[in-house]
Amino acid sequence: MTRTHPQVSTLPGLQLPPRKTYTALSAAIDLEAVFSLLEGRWKLLILFNLFGGQVQRFSDLEKRIDGISQKMLAQQLRQLEADGIVERTDHGEVPPRVDYRMTAWGQALCPALDGLLQWMEQCGQR
Amino acid sequence: MTRTHPQVSTLPGLQLPPRKTYTALSAAIDLEAVFSLLEGRWKLLILFNLFGGQVQRFSDLEKRIDGISQKMLAQQLRQLEADGIVERTDHGEVPPRVDYRMTAWGQALCPALDGLLQWMEQCGQR
DNA sequence: CCGTATCCCCCATGATACTG
DNA sequence: CAGTATCATGGGGGATACGG
Numbered sequence: 001m002t003r004t005h006p007q008v009s010t011l012p013g014l015q016l017p018p019r020k021t022y023t024a025l026s027a028a029i030d031l032e033a034v035f036s037l038l039e040g041r042w043k044l045l046i047l048f049n050l051f052g053g054q055v056q057r058f059s060d061l062e063k064r065i066d067g068i069s070q071k072m073l074a075q076q077l078r079q080l081e082a083d084g085i086v087e088r089t090d091h092g093e094v095p096p097r098v099d100y101r102m103t104a105w106g107q108a109l110c111p112a113l114d115g116l117l118q119w120m121e122q123c124g125q126r
Numbered sequence: 127m128t129r130t131h132p133q134v135s136t137l138p139g140l141q142l143p144p145r146k147t148y149t150a151l152s153a154a155i156d157l158e159a160v161f162s163l164l165e166g167r168w169k170l171l172i173l174f175n176l177f178g179g180q181v182q183r184f185s186d187l188e189k190r191i192d193g194i195s196q197k198m199l200a201q202q203l204r205q206l207e208a209d210g211i212v213e214r215t216d217h218g219e220v221p222p223r224v225d226y227r228m229t230a231w232g233q234a235l236c237p238a239l240d241g242l243l244q245w246m247e248q249c250g251q252r
Numbered sequence: 253c254c255g256t257a258t259c260c261c262c263c264a265t266g267a268t269a270c271t272g
Numbered sequence: 273c274a275g276t277a278t279c280a281t282g283g284g285g286g287a288t289a290c291g292g
Binding site for chain 2: 017020022024025027028032033034035038039044045047048049051064084105108109111112113115116117118119120121122123125
Binding site: 057058059062070071073074090093094095096097098 | 257
């Protein structure tokens with residue numbers, strides 16, 4: 001597989017870990033794992049409403065994402081939380097107040113997804 | 127959305143097109159489009175067997191991809207071809223000889239997908 | 253306000269058989 | 273060798289109702 005190496009350490013002292021090596025099979029399997037984290041009718045909508053660092057309440061997301069049901073919002077958030085992509089905070093108040101934000105790891109998805117968008121933008125040039 | 131800007135023109139004279147701008151909604155929609163090109167039980171396996179520039183016959187792919195049926199291989203290849211990601215050549219011989227390779231645009235997927243793999247590799251550090 | 257619990261349906265995939 | 277055709281299945285997602 002062609003790589004984007006060499007990895008330039010821009011920050012002195014920041015040690016980037018050595019890259020994994022892949023076979024066609026293992027690369028496909030790992031990428032399937034990535035996709036399984038992101039697949040789901042509403043996950044990308046949720047993520048793009050959280051990239052940027054906002055902290056959003058359940059009801060905020062419900063308002064911002066047109067057409068989503070409470071069941072689906074809760075389900076997709078649970079999965080994103082279980083996968084370490086978003087963080088959930090229950091303030092334990094009555095009436096309930098719960099909010100969501102990206103984890104550091106989840107936030108790192110943003111530039112990676114942007115790479116896919118850039119690729120899609122090249123579509124016209126083919 | 128945080129960007130990987132600025133875009134450095136590494137090759138003098140190579141004009142990179144200006145980036146599209148996105149809302150949360152449009153970014154999610156465009157990314158869904160990317161995913162829909164790549165979703166399918168076998169597509170990533172096919173792609174990683176073609177990244178690298180090899181030209182592979184139908185039967186080559188069938189041998190390399192364990193467990194795939196002729197129906198699914200044909201179907202996924204048709205979709206990748208229709209989407210401009212792989213190229214099909216029918217040599218019009220008897221017995222049939224047909225081969226597949228990445229298009230230039232399809233090949234450009236490789237570094238973008240690599241970005242997702244790099245993200246996945248950071249998983250342990252969270 | 254922030255969720256669960258049910259029921260239902262559709263479509264992607266698999267199995268299998270057939271063909272120029 | 274390189275595909276189509278047909279039938280069966282199962283799980284993700286929608287609609288709706290209920291609960292602390």
